[in-house]
Amino acid sequence: MLDPKEIKKDFPIFNNRPDLVYLDNSATTQMPKVVMDAVNEYNSNYRANIHSESYKLSGEASGKYEEARAIVANFLNAAPEEIIFTSGATHGLNTLAHSLGKNLKKGDNVVLTQMEHHSNLVPWQQASLDYGFQLRFIEINNDCELDMESAKKVIDENTKVISFVHISNALGTINPAKEIVEIARNAGAISIIDAAQSAPHLKIDVVDLDCDFLVFSGHKIGGPTGIGVLFGKKERLENLTPFIFGGGMINSVSYNDASWNKSPDKFEAGTVNIAGAIGLARALEYIQKIGMDTIKEHEKKLSEYTLSQFENIKGLKLVGTKNIKNRSGVLSFVLGGIHPHDVASILDRDYNIAVRAGHHCTMPLMKLLGINGTVRASFWIYNDKDDVDKLINGIKQAQKIFKV
Amino acid sequence: MSDELYKEFILDLYRNPLNKKRLDDFDIEQNGSNPSCGDDVNIQIKFGQDKKIEDIGYQGQGCAILEASTSLLTDEAKGKSKEEIMNLKEEDIIKLLGVNIIYTRKKCALLGLKTLQEAIKKYV
Numbered sequence: 001m002l003d004p005k006e007i008k009k010d011f012p013i014f015n016n017r018p019d020l021v022y023l024d025n026s027a028t029t030q031m032p033k034v035v036m037d038a039v040n041e042y043n044s045n046y047r048a049n050i051h052s053e054s055y056k057l058s059g060e061a062s063g064k065y066e067e068a069r070a071i072v073a074n075f076l077n078a079a080p081e082e083i084i085f086t087s088g089a090t091h092g093l094n095t096l097a098h099s100l101g102k103n104l105k106k107g108d109n110v111v112l113t114q115m116e117h118h119s120n121l122v123p124w125q126q127a128s129l130d131y132g133f134q135l136r137f138i139e140i141n142n143d144c145e146l147d148m149e150s151a152k153k154v155i156d157e158n159t160k161v162i163s164f165v166h167i168s169n170a171l172g173t174i175n176p177a178k179e180i181v182e183i184a185r186n187a188g189a190i191s192i193i194d195a196a197q198s199a200p201h202l203k204i205d206v207v208d209l210d211c212d213f214l215v216f217s218g219h220k221i222g223g224p225t226g227i228g229v230l231f232g233k234k235e236r237l238e239n240l241t242p243f244i245f246g247g248g249m250i251n252s253v254s255y256n257d258a259s260w261n262k263s264p265d266k267f268e269a270g271t272v273n274i275a276g277a278i279g280l281a282r283a284l285e286y287i288q289k290i291g292m293d294t295i296k297e298h299e300k301k302l303s304e305y306t307l308s309q310f311e312n313i314k315g316l317k318l319v320g321t322k323n324i325k326n327r328s329g330v331l332s333f334v335l336g337g338i339h340p341h342d343v344a345s346i347l348d349r350d351y352n353i354a355v356r357a358g359h360h361c362t363m364p365l366m367k368l369l370g371i372n373g374t375v376r377a378s379f380w381i382y383n384d385k386d387d388v389d390k391l392i393n394g395i396k397q398a399q400k401i402f403k404v
Numbered sequence: 405m406s407d408e409l410y411k412e413f414i415l416d417l418y419r420n421p422l423n424k425k426r427l428d429d430f431d432i433e434q435n436g437s438n439p440s441c442g443d444d445v446n447i448q449i450k451f452g453q454d455k456k457i458e459d460i461g462y463q464g465q466g467c468a469i470l471e472a473s474t475s476l477l478t479d480e481a482k483g484k485s486k487e488e489i490m491n492l493k494e495e496d497i498i499k500l501l502g503v504n505i506i507y508t509r510k511k512c513a514l515l516g517l518k519t520l521q522e523a524i525k526k527y528v
Binding site: 004051338339340341345346348349358359363366372374401402403 | 409410415426432440441442443465466468469470488506509512
């Protein structure tokens with residue numbers, strides 16, 4: 001079991017703002033002190049660039065950076081050389097859309113889902129303009145889950161890549177990742193999992209999932225902003241050409257050409273976010289100590305409680321599946337007669353509750369659902385029933401103000 | 405609880421907006437949107453013989469702040485010249501609303517004005 005009140009003590013923001021009800025964890029999570037300390041320690045004790053080990057300090061920084069890579073690898077059950085540090089999930093997906101996309105041609109297709117975040121849609125749209133491949137979408141059903149029959153229809157022998165969101169940031173739906181990866185493998189397609197919303201909330205094992213690539217962001221898992229991870233199977237990374245060129249990734253360079261280092265270095269051109277990587281590693285250690293299964297169970301209970309409270313609010317419509325087995329602690333909803341922004345403003349002003357209102361960077365999905373946006377409350381390890389009760393009171397207050 | 409932002413007359417305008425209509429005959433039409441929230445408006449304007457705004461209508465889906473501010477703005481715009489519209493400022497909208505608009509909601513309050521001025525610029 002997990003005690004959110006105890007966990008809150010690890011996060012300085014809750015000490016500095018005791019009244020804060022933070023329910024926007026899908027956007028960014030708060031940062032535990034151990035992560036701040038790790039970042040601070042790099043900057044105050046061994047700050048130097050890496051991989052140019054002419055002196056002790058740089059050697060120490062390089063060592064800690066590679067140690068961070070090993071910790072990430074352990075977190076995903078991968079090998080260190082399969083871990084590339086990026087600036088975030090968006091960076092990872094852009095790398096893949098570009099580097100995989102340029103091997104594709106007219107007649108090929110890339111399969112996504114109707115519930116992708118813009119970051120797993122727009123890079124592919126842009127690459128398809130350059131390389132002529134087609135984009136296809138696995139449809140969602142009335143329960144906001146993926147329609148696996150539709151997957152069978154859109155995936156064919158010309159499908160080269162299937163890139164999909166593990167947990168929808170707008171709906172909270174948990175997609176059957178293992179099943180989709182298997183479909184991809186059987187079709188001879190490369191599989192990519194956008195784990196930005198899943199890595200902080202449930203156990204990710206890339207060996208078990210057997211995916212070719214997986215990305216996630218540091219700031220959604222207690223780490224700093226500007227750091228993220230791109231996992232790729234060793235043989236996939238060997239065959240992938242870099243997307244960004246510069247220092248640190250080079251084997252040899254002449255005035256006319258260049259050759260690359262091995263992975264992961266060849267994907268980490270320029271001076272990387274060293275402090276970010278070290279901070280992210282500390283965040284992963286921190287949540288692993290709590291236990292990913294414990295976190296999942298905690299959020300499941302909290303979601304169940306919230307859904308039961310939602311049942312009692314007239315005019316509240318959940319946007320997403322009610323099937324608790326297939327959903328995470330992301331609760332999207334609309335209220336009859338009140339615009340999501342007005343709900344968020346009232347929650348913020350009267351109850352100090354931070355929720356997100358809007359389209360959540362899934363504009364096509366919102367259009368498909370026939371709505372402009374939703375109010376979204378999303379949980380993490382420090383949220384508890386008190387937070388949910390305040391949310392419920394806030395929603396009722398908004399309805400009272402708007403007389404609906 | 406004091407409820408400055410959501411005054412009764414703002415909520416009234418949200419429920420019963422002013423000038424929310426399509427014009428059969430108009431001189432300019434302009435779309436505007438807030439990319440961060442996905443809200444949008446469409447404004448249509450008909451000028452009279454005197455080159456002043458004779459009629460104006462808007463369409464769109466938005467929050468209470470957007471509906472109220474665009475309602476009040478379109479009412480205010482009637483009978484005004486292009487120059488007078490271009491001279492309208494953020495403060496004028498806040499004055500029309502009669503409430504302080506917190507930073508996070510300024511874009512909602514000003515989308516109507518931004519769109520109206522885009523339209524006028526296009527027409528000149």
